[in-house]
Amino acid sequence: MKLILKFFALLFCLQSFSQTSDNTEKIKNYIEAYFHYDRENLHIQFNKDIYLNNEDIAFKGYVFSKNTNTPNLNTTNIELIVYDDQQQIIQKQLLFAEFGTFSGGIHLNGKLKSGKYHFHFYTNWMNNFKEDDSFNQTIEIIDRKDNYRFENSEPDYKTAEINLFPESGVIINDIVNTVGIKIKDCNKKGIEVKDGIIVDSKSNEIAHFHTNKMGNGVVYFKADLNEKYTLKINTDKLKISKPLDKVQETGVVVSYNNNLAQNRLLVVVKTNDKGLEVYQNKKFILLIQQDGVFMQKEITFADKKTDQISFFDKKFLSIGVNTIRILDENLNEVAQRLVYIEGDTVPATTLETKTVSTDSISLSGKTALNKPRLSISVLPENTICINQKRSLAGTFYLNAYLDQPEIANYDYYNPDNANRKQDMELLMLNQNKSKFNWESIKSDPPKITFKFQKGVTVSGRVEQKEKSNSKNKMSLISLKSNLFEESPIDSDNAFKFEHFFAQDSTVLVLQMVNEKNLAQLTKVEARVSRDESRFVLGPTFDKSICPSPIKSENTFSFSPLKPEDHAINLEGVAVQNNFKKEVLVHKGDMSSSARAFKIKDNDYRSILNFLSFNGYVTGVNPNDNNVYVRNSRSTYLGDSATSPAVYIDNFLVFDMNQLFNLTLDQIDEIYIDQTGNSDQTASGNGTIKIFMKNDVKNKYFKPKYSSIVVTKGFTQNIQFKNIKFETQNEFNYFGTLYWSSDLKINDNSGFELKLPKNDQKEIQILLEGFSDDGKLISEIRKIPVNNTKS
Incomplete structure (x- = not known):
């Protein structure tokens, strides 16, 4: 009899081992299939987030590979769609990314009305995946004709809402339960509570809790199946209550300790005494995963312990949000928890200012990264234009994995926030699920139907x-x-x-x-x-109908714009002038830097001779008998000297030999622009445009090429310019001291720039960027202005 029992016991163990091994392999295959294709995340830094409607909006974008945690060098085509508050499209742009970054902006022309505007950035490749990896940014534009009311820092207590997040989604009888608490107003502004309570059905106080400034908190209490519990807050500003979920007879819960020494993570899978009976012969798999990186371990309650403890070395886990899942024998998810794994801390950038003259400031900095690509915005001390404090790490390591993204996330990474680790723990508790659904990972891997667009x-x-x-x-x-x-x-x-x-x-x-x-x-x-790809998931702007954010009683009125030129209108005065001005037909086609020449009928000089008297060196190369026209400032380069772009009747001349026999008596007008500003094709070597007389037009020169002007290509980057503010107060609240989308870094990983002092005793700096190995910089700093002149 004993022999038979041993045989069946051995058979059961072999079957269990086979099933566990099979499940382990299945999990591996599921994850590898679902995360096989690289995904890209976008983060965009704006120079600020409130603009007057005649300013320049400027931004710098960063593209990150989720598979490698480094800049995504393959991405080139970035789509941008700008919406107004009624979600009507007001502008589209195609932006060119190179080496993982891109830049752009919009010149506002004073016509947009006051309101919120939404910028949505995405790529066509993102449409292959169920999860939204696009980037949304909301900015505010102010029509200076309107009075502006400053936003109050206080939340709107009348619209306060409580959300409760029991650990792993369940409150279990007869164990100490952990319940997350999130309190925010309708506009997602966190509400800090100093003392809230949990009461039972008899109004007995069971536990106390508090929330931080982000509105996140936690409460611990031992639950009774026969009781009903209610959360209550009773303060001068907020009186609110919310019933807790019904207590369950049993279940499985995941907890963890993320603050152990030796870089270890403690994970506890727990149940109650009833659970020991229900799950005694059940095998669970504890899975910790982010994208394609995962660790798994078998868990059982066979030892009659309600708490099953496991340790993991965090060096094998990915930086950022990892999902802890408990899977049953059929690989169904029965519990989930999110944990944030810290990466190596990048030391803060060294920043220093000093006054170099009465009206300018020198800002110098040094980073800990090797040859990073950085963007920087410098704003006045009293700016009101930084409402959404976002972090590069918050986009790539946090929101890339959250079902409900945390937009204003900089405080979770701010080195000056002494409580940032505790704040992150509370945020992880108050997210009820990962962006990545386990059922989708199991049964619906991505099907690539949208191509990776390039150019x-x-x-x-x-x-x-x-x-x-x-x-x-x-x-x-x-x-x-x-x-x-x-x-x-x-x-x-x-x-x-x-x-x-x-x-x-x-x-x-x-x-x-x-x-x-x-x-x-x-x-x-x-x-x-080009294929104008739309984003299949659509823009994910918050569509909640909320009262406008509470405004303070303080309003700001903008001064009327002063005209640049003061003109006097002389009515009733007639001025006669018998001078006949030469009419330059094509002058409007040229930039203001171009020199114009109207050729007289009796001028028989050659065009080469004419150009030699107007800033160019001309002649025939004795080596190949070809005509050359060179910029006189680069003649020392000889045959390699730069040549201007030459046009005849707006047709580009490729063969300069066509100028050899051309004389001025055949020409009506000549324009010389040595800056090249008159020509979209020129590469900075200057432009010469020759226009023939009507009787010789098309007889002398017949081009053998065609030209087209690109209208559906990449949007040109703007050259950012500050507008003129009418008063110092206007500048202090709304101005920009400096913006660079491509900060020049020296060989020592440092930089130095000069900006106007503008009566600032302190400046605010927004600095972001990354290095080739994926190290991130994201800092919002206040720096005092040192008044010691150099």
Whole structure:
């Protein structure tokens, strides 16, 4: 009989072992399949979040790979859609990312009305996944014609709401339960409570609790199945109560201690005495996971202990939010808890200021990172334009894994917040679930149907009939970007350039060449196109209908804008002038820096001779007998000296030999702009535009190329400019002292910049960025201005 019992016991153990081993392999396969494809997260730093409607909005974006925890170098196409408060689209942009970063902005023209505006950033690749990895930012724009009421720092107690989060979602009979408490107003502003209580059905006080400034708290109490419990707050500002969930007869709960020595994490899976009976022969798997990184362990209650204790070495866990799951024998989730694993702390950047003159400040800094890419905004001491204090780490390590993102998350990472670790523990308790659903991980891995977009497409046709054996090619040239590419022309006379990085307003030149690279005259029809991807999940703006945030009694009135030029209107005065001014037909096409020349009929000089008297060196190269036109400031470079872009009747001249026999008597106007500002194609070497007289137009010069202006390419980055504020108070509240989307770092990982002092005794600095190895910097600092002049 004993032998038979031993046989069945051995058989049961083998079956149990086989089942556990099988489940372990299944979990591994589920996670590897679901997180096989790399996902990208976006974080965007704005120079501030409140703007007057005639200011520049500026931002810098950072793209992070979730698989490698480093900058995502593959991403190029970032979509931006801007919505107003009625969720109407007011602008779209395609932004170009390179080496994991991108920059952009908007010139406001004074026409937008006061209100909240929502910026939504995403990529087409993100549409392959159920989870929302896009980035949303809400800013406020003020029409300076409206009075502005300062927002009160106090929450709106009338709209206070309590949410309760029992640990692992259940309150269990006859054990000490942990219940998270979150108290916020309708606008998500945390409410701090000094003393709240839990009472039973007889109004006996069972436990006390408090919440922090984020509105998060915790209460511990031993629950009785036959009791009903209520949370109550009774203060001068807030009187509110909320019943707790019904106590359950039994269940499974996950707790942990994240503050042990030796970098260890203690996880406790617990039940009550009733649970020991129910789960005695059950096997559970304790799984700790973030993306594709995980650890798992078998848990049983066979030893009749209600608390099952496990230790984990945190060096094998990922930085940021990890999900602890308890899975039953059928791999169904029965309990869940979130834990935040701290990474190596990056020392704060050293920042120092000093007054270098009566009206300027020198700001110097040094980072602990090797060659980081940084953006910086410097704001006045009394600015009101930092409402949403966000952190780069808060986006990549926190919100990337939360079902309910925490927007204003900087305090959880602020080194000056002595309670930040405790605050993070409370935040993890008051999140009832991860962004990643276990059932989806088990049964619905991503199906890649949205491609990874890179650049735009330039395509078209040539008019000339092509032979099947034609070797003609299409050349695409962008002088401004120093680009030259070639594409074959197929038997249907079509050509295509894919993954092309072209900015809006850039002029692209298309020229057909034969197998000998000789230009061929043909009509070319071309267009720039791209797939304007929409975000499948839609923008996730808070759609709660809430009263406007409480405003203080203090209002601010903006001074009327002063006109730049004071003009006097002389009514009834007629002035006669018999002087006949020369009419320059094409002057409006040029920048103000261009010099204009109206050519007289009896001027027979050559164009090369004319240019040699107006800032250029011209001649014929004796080595190849080709005409050259060079900038006189770079003649010391010889044949490698830069050349301007030369146009005849707005057609770009590729062969300077066409200028050799051109004389001024054939020319009507000449414009010389040595800055290159008159030309979207120029790369900074200057522009010369020649316009022929009507009787010789198109006879002298017949181009063998076509040009198109890019209209559906990447949005050009703005050159950020500060506006002029009418009063010092306006600047102190709303101005920007300095913004750079690409802070220049020296060889010692330091930087130095100069900014206007503007009567500031202290300045506020917003500094963000990352290094190639994924180290993050995100700091909001107040720095006193040292008045010692250098």
